[in-house]
Amino acid sequence: MADLDSDLSQRLSRLAAAVPTGRLDPVHVGAVEARHRVRMAWMTPLAALVVIVVVGSLVGSGDTPGATSEPGGTAGSLIAADSDGDFTLTLRSAKAVYRPNEPIDMTASLTFGGPAAGAQIAHGLGANGGPLGFGILEPVAVPGVGLIQLGGGYRLACVESTLRRDAPITSPYAKGGTPVQDPPDGPTFEELQAYMADRVLRLPAGTWHVYAIARFSTGGCAGQKYELRTELTIEVAPGAPLPTQVAAGEGPTSLDRDGAFSLELHASKARYAPNEAIDVAGTLLFDGPNESIEFRHDSSGPIMFGIRERVFGEIDVGWISILMWDRTILQRSVPYARPFAKGGGLMGDHPDEAIHRAWLEDPVLRLPEGTWHLYAVAGGELLDGDSITGGFSLTAEIEIVVDDDPAATPGHPPATEYPYKPVYGGADIGGIALQLKSERPTYEVGAPIELSVWYWFMDGPQVIASHFQPEVGLSLVQLDATDPLSIGIATDSACTDLGVMTGQERHVEIGPRLITELRADALPQKIDDLFVDGELRLPVGRWRISASVIGEFGPCSGGGEPYEISTSLEIEVVERLE
Amino acid sequence: MRGGRLATDGDDARRASPDLDSVFRAHRDWLVRRLALIVGDAEEAHDLAQETFVRLTQAWPLRDPSEPARWLSTVGVRLAIDERRRRRRWGFLALRDTDATWAIDADPDLWHALRRLDRRTRAAIVLTTLDGFSQDEVATMLDAPRGTVASWISRGRERLRAELGTDG
Numbered sequence: 001m002a003d004l005d006s007d008l009s010q011r012l013s014r015l016a017a018a019v020p021t022g023r024l025d026p027v028h029v030g031a032v033e034a035r036h037r038v039r040m041a042w043m044t045p046l047a048a049l050v051v052i053v054v055v056g057s058l059v060g061s062g063d064t065p066g067a068t069s070e071p072g073g074t075a076g077s078l079i080a081a082d083s084d085g086d087f088t089l090t091l092r093s094a095k096a097v098y099r100p101n102e103p104i105d106m107t108a109s110l111t112f113g114g115p116a117a118g119a120q121i122a123h124g125l126g127a128n129g130g131p132l133g134f135g136i137l138e139p140v141a142v143p144g145v146g147l148i149q150l151g152g153g154y155r156l157a158c159v160e161s162t163l164r165r166d167a168p169i170t171s172p173y174a175k176g177g178t179p180v181q182d183p184p185d186g187p188t189f190e191e192l193q194a195y196m197a198d199r200v201l202r203l204p205a206g207t208w209h210v211y212a213i214a215r216f217s218t219g220g221c222a223g224q225k226y227e228l229r230t231e232l233t234i235e236v237a238p239g240a241p242l243p244t245q246v247a248a249g250e251g252p253t254s255l256d257r258d259g260a261f262s263l264e265l266h267a268s269k270a271r272y273a274p275n276e277a278i279d280v281a282g283t284l285l286f287d288g289p290n291e292s293i294e295f296r297h298d299s300s301g302p303i304m305f306g307i308r309e310r311v312f313g314e315i316d317v318g319w320i321s322i323l324m325w326d327r328t329i330l331q332r333s334v335p336y337a338r339p340f341a342k343g344g345g346l347m348g349d350h351p352d353e354a355i356h357r358a359w360l361e362d363p364v365l366r367l368p369e370g371t372w373h374l375y376a377v378a379g380g381e382l383l384d385g386d387s388i389t390g391g392f393s394l395t396a397e398i399e400i401v402v403d404d405d406p407a408a409t410p411g412h413p414p415a416t417e418y419p420y421k422p423v424y425g426g427a428d429i430g431g432i433a434l435q436l437k438s439e440r441p442t443y444e445v446g447a448p449i450e451l452s453v454w455y456w457f458m459d460g461p462q463v464i465a466s467h468f469q470p471e472v473g474l475s476l477v478q479l480d481a482t483d484p485l486s487i488g489i490a491t492d493s494a495c496t497d498l499g500v501m502t503g504q505e506r507h508v509e510i511g512p513r514l515i516t517e518l519r520a521d522a523l524p525q526k527i528d529d530l531f532v533d534g535e536l537r538l539p540v541g542r543w544r545i546s547a548s549v550i551g552e553f554g555p556c557s558g559g560g561e562p563y564e565i566s567t568s569l570e571i572e573v574v575e576r577l578e
Numbered sequence: 579m580r581g582g583r584l585a586t587d588g589d590d591a592r593r594a595s596p597d598l599d600s601v602f603r604a605h606r607d608w609l610v611r612r613l614a615l616i617v618g619d620a621e622e623a624h625d626l627a628q629e630t631f632v633r634l635t636q637a638w639p640l641r642d643p644s645e646p647a648r649w650l651s652t653v654g655v656r657l658a659i660d661e662r663r664r665r666r667r668w669g670f671l672a673l674r675d676t677d678a679t680w681a682i683d684a685d686p687d688l689w690h691a692l693r694r695l696d697r698r699t700r701a702a703i704v705l706t707t708l709d710g711f712s713q714d715e716v717a718t719m720l721d722a723p724r725g726t727v728a729s730w731i732s733r734g735r736e737r738l739r740a741e742l743g744t745d746g
Contacts (some may be wrong), residue, residue, distance in 0.1 A: 005707070012688070020680055021611065
């Protein structure tokens with residue numbers, strides 16, 4: 001040891017002495033601030049947009065945005081933008097080349113980049129009632145309808161919207177337009193109506209010039225006018241690459257099957273550099289006996305993505321389920337692919353909130369050094385008309401490593417800390433589902449156990465009879481107790497009618513009144529002692545936390561079908577987190 | 579950020595005392611050298627040292643002016659680690675190549691071995707080995723538990739020993 005000490009000290013001294021220190025300048029605050037500004041300028045929303053545009057061009061066709069990609073070429077995303085003053089309109093396509101009948105995934109965003117916190121704009125009613133409109137230069141042949149000229153119409157109106165600097169107005173492609181040539185057997189109004197009502201844009205084979213426009217004014221309806229327009233050329237070709245953005249390669253792949261459905265999550269590589277775009281895509285495939293199948297799914301999309309570890313230690317990347325079911329039709333053997341899409345929550349009062357928000361809004365996935373577990377989830381209920389005929393549930397997960405050390409050996413760097421990984425428990429008995437979540441698997445003693453519990457109703461009556469008061473019962477069991485004591489807490493068994501709606505979530509506030517059972521080496525004098533400032537705290541040990549809901553579908557007065565649903569998770573409380 | 583020069587001239591003469599100036603002159607090169615070993619880039623070390631002294635002007639007079647080195651180390655090293663974190667988030671690391679000629683000329687083996695350690699470990703080893711700070715002091719500087727710092731140092735030294743082929 002002495003040899004290393006002595007040798008290291010001498011060599012460090014020599015190395016330190018070799019550092020060029022330069023002239024002894026006085027410290028100028030201005031100079032330091034100027035350098036700082038140069039660095040931080042990248043973090044403004046407008047600069048983030050520049051980054052997106054550059055990346056989009058690179059991963060796209062290789063041509064300038066708007067150029068047509070050749071069939072068989074890359075299926076990368078395309079981005080085009082137009083600016084006027086402080087406003088920028090961006091049009092993005094998830095791919096340059098689509099297959100016939102494949103959903104065209106295009107989105108436009110209007111961004112304000114001025115010095116103020118936001119701008120008030122006046123506009124007509126475009127897509128989704130906002131200032132954006134869409135169109136396609138070439139007329140589209142629609143079976144049963146004829147040729148339609150899709151165009152970005154605005155309904156005459158003057159409404160005002162606030163465009164915040166950090167919150168662009170975004171809309172997926174929204175259809176509008178008029179028939180320009182009837183079909184041979186005459187147009188059918190219902191078919192035209194059905195075509196327009198279908199929010200998914202599908203195009204036949206060909207080269208299509210898709211544009212987005214934004215018309216608005218500042219300073220009121222008669223104020224300064226703005227008209228931004230940007231255009232992308234996409235290709236729809238039968239010979240196009242399968243609809244996935246990820247190149248085949250040696251990257252990790254995870255495949256999950258459920259009946260006639262399969263979900264594959266694939267990355268082109270297993271190892272990325274910290275500054276590198278991570279290309280990951282999920283592909284859902286139906287391979288059943290029918291030509292096509294319709295299913296309903298979470299409104300976040302048929303495929304949803306998440307990351308097990310928290311990004312920057314703060315952002316839970318996942319999706320926000322609002323349980324407004326959407327429907328999708330899958331054609332047999334036609335893969336439905338989506339690139340990894342970010343979503344998630346962040347703390348509004350976090351000092352780095354702006355950075356976190358910008359990271360989430362950047363469509364390109366980049367991650368700091370670490371080992372990351374990316375996953376995709378797909379599932380839904382199969383439909384025949386309005387009848388549910390079955391369902392499927394799929395999860396695929398891959399591991400990638402982000403590392404800038406070329407000398408790294410497998411397994412380096414170590415896995416990103418899992419103490420940040422939330423733990424879930426869930427149960428679904430059909431019609432009602434219950435979820436229990438702990439924000440992390442391990443807590444330091446004295447820290448509040450961040451627990452949430454909620455349940456929701458997919459279908460069913462408008463009223464349920466609840467036999468727990470409050471609605472959910474919680475059981476806390478110390479799994480490593482050596483000589484456990486146990487208490488059960490009686491709950492009010494009076495039946496209460498709860499009004500519910502399909503898709504409604506009920507979040508239950510965690511408190512002493514929920515505890516129905518406690519088993520541990522040491523019991524508190526009263527259950528309230530487990531709570532400090534309203535937050536649950538547990539002694540050192542391994543704990544199983546269970547939640548239960550008991551009730552009946554229907555009011556207390558009727559003989560509704562009884563249900564009982566419960567779920568649990570395990571956490572650990574330690575003396576000190578490593 | 580409040581303005582002013584550390585050197586005693588102009589409008590900020592009242593704020594910048596001769597003592598502050600002497601601290602700057604006595605510690606500036608020392609701080610640049612320490613930070614260069616920690617961040618692995620002399621130019622970035624200059625920036626960080628500048629920023630550290632700007633903060634010193636704002637914090638002056640120190641509660642314990644007899645030990646400015648500890649204050650400067652604490653602020654400088656924390657800035658170095660935070661800056662690294664910021665740059666990683668946004669991919670700034672590839673903005674320019676690092677000119678490490680000075681290090682490669684002086685001791686290429688040690689330079690490459692140090693580069694394989696993370697910044698916090700490098701900081702802990704440099705500050706304890708070169709400047710004689712205790713592990714407790716370094717733990718305070720890095721805002722980390724003492725045991726954690728001890729583990730960084732231990733693991734870092736093991737890697738250095740393996741890389742440099744030094745007898746134990």
